[in-house]
Each structure stands twice: as structure tokens, then as C-alpha cells.
Amino acid sequence: MINVAIIDDHALFRTGLMGILKKDSRIRTITEYSSFKAAQPHVASWDVDLAFLDISLGKESGLEAARSI
16 A cells, blocks of 8 residues: 655645545555645644655655755
């Protein structure tokens, strides 16, 4: 099983990607956040295999978030 997290500031993108991923039986957990700031308190407890990060998260950087994770 593959655990997935999505961090993107565009709700429509998150919803669409989640809809696609939920159709795959190999995807078990999908968690989503609109910013890295919202996700940060939860990162330490994640059991995530794959994270989709927007490179530009408003005032945040997805690249900096990836380094932090």
C-alpha cells in the first residue's frame, strides 16, 4: 500500500488529484493540506510514502518544504 500526502494551495487541484488517486486500490491513505504551515505539525507523525508538493505554495516554497520533510 502507498500512503500519499498532497500539499497544494489550489483546492481544485487537490480535489482532482485526490479523486484520481482514490481510484487506485494501491493507495491507502491520502491526506491533504493547503499549505506547508498547516501540514508541518503533522509531518513528524506521517507514515507517508509519497508527497505531492506544489513548488509555489503562496508565500511558502514547496522545495523548502521538501527539505524540511
